[in-house]
Amino acid sequence: MAKKNLNDRCPLQDECERKCEYKFRELECDYYANNGVGEDRTIPDQEERRDEAERKAYEEQYEADLAGVEDDDEPTAQPAKGVITYISVKELHPHPDNPRKDVGDVTELAESIKVNGVLQNLTVVPNMVTGEISGDTWQRGYKVIIGHRRLAAAKLAGLETLPCVVVNMSEREQLSTMLTENMQRSDLTVYEQAQGFQMMLDMGDTVEDIAEKSGFSATTVRRRVKLLELDKDKFKKSEERGVTLFEYMELDKLKSPERKNEMLDYIGTENFKYKLKQAIDAEATAERKAKWVELLSAFATQVESRTGYRTVKSDYVSSKIEMERPDDADTVEYFFCIEKWGYIALMVKDEPTAATPEEEAKRREEQMKQERKDAAAKALSEATARAYELRADFVATVSAAAIKKRLADVVALWAYAEYRDDTNWLTEEEIMQATGVGPFAEDDEDGEDDAAFTLQAVTDAIGKTPEKALLRMIYARLGDGKSEGYFRSYWNSYTMKHEENEKLDRIYALLVKLGYEMSDDEKALQDGTHELFNEEAE
Known part of the structure; x- marks a missing residue:
């Protein structure tokens, strides 16, 4: 939106x-x-x-x-509250509840302070301590509310005093002030922001209160707090890779907390988008598998292996969830097995045959090899489609600036493909997607296209980014699709064979120039080292 x-x-x-x-x-x-x-x-x-x-x-x-300069023989007065007063650095202490646990590198700020001094005062409160034995309360310096980085930089710069404003605040007001001030800084980590928002909620603020104080939308506040459900250590490691909030939001596409935490190992790397799509597919597959188990369990018993059974019906987890109950299910005992790549077998117990044990073992081995090959082919098709979705998403979102830098490469690939007659005719839907014009109305009685699809309409639609429309048009002409991959099945082999695809190589080469990052799985599909090519030895 x-x-x-x-x-x-x-x-x-x-x-x-x-x-x-x-x-x-x-x-x-x-x-x-x-x-x-x-x-x-x-x-x-x-x-x-x-x-x-x-x-x-x-x-x-x-x-x-x-x-404020005083004679040396006069006693130092207690700093007046609400007035800028210079206080010894030795008396200033970081607040123990400051949500910003790491002030970061203050070297540059320290150098600036050496040259220009401190141009903005710190806000502090009296640091009141209570004796454990006597129970007496007295003041021991000041706690910083606003200005922790300035304090750290001033110490590094060798300053002895700092301009401060002393204020009276309750503990809740102190925390609220620190949170609000820190929330508005871009160098606060996402996790620190999430912790800060949660602390404000714990103090009784509503999401709307926090949004008003911090300037973030209520939706952003909720999303950040939700991040606290993730593994803390993995999250902090991911922050070191410069992960954006948008990438963290992508984890909401997953339902399982376990899968979300698994994705934290990949987020911020070139493998994240592929692994995320894979995890989304796996989650959907797990849900479908559970429905298959529920359906088949109504008339069959689940087993772990197909050894000793004969398959009477088969399907895949990704297929439509339906299988008719056999007419003889009340008198014949049925079993089912769901294998690694989603192959489903409805079976009955194997009966003795006239074949020798050696012949029967060979038949069973060949049958299982073929079934595993079929499952590997299906898994390769799914991986190939997943890779295409990543390429198509990138083409739809790549910036106009990136395209401008590589416009010659874009047009060159188009010209080469046209010369080699290796392009596709565009459908009306592809033209609409590429230009943003449409949708088309139904043809009128004279067979003329919708009158609204004019040259001016196209010009208005592509607006200020004709480069993006050009790339989308050329990409559609190149004919990339869900079946464009690097494998082929041969009738005389039980393994899936890797096959070169120069057309897809050229598409990948262009997208990489535009900023696309190939995942390890895509690279393995391209060079033939993916595990699916060697799932079953011949």
């Missing part, structure tokens, strides 16, 4: 995940104010305002410093 209230001035619009209500006054937005750093992440007129505000703050701070 398209995002509402887009701000085309702000380079951070796509990553902030929030509606924008600050157009032409972006500096008032906490997300821009905290993260608008760098050549491609700033708005010129807002940065002029920022510079002016910082200069003014620096001048006011300097004047406050002069006014």
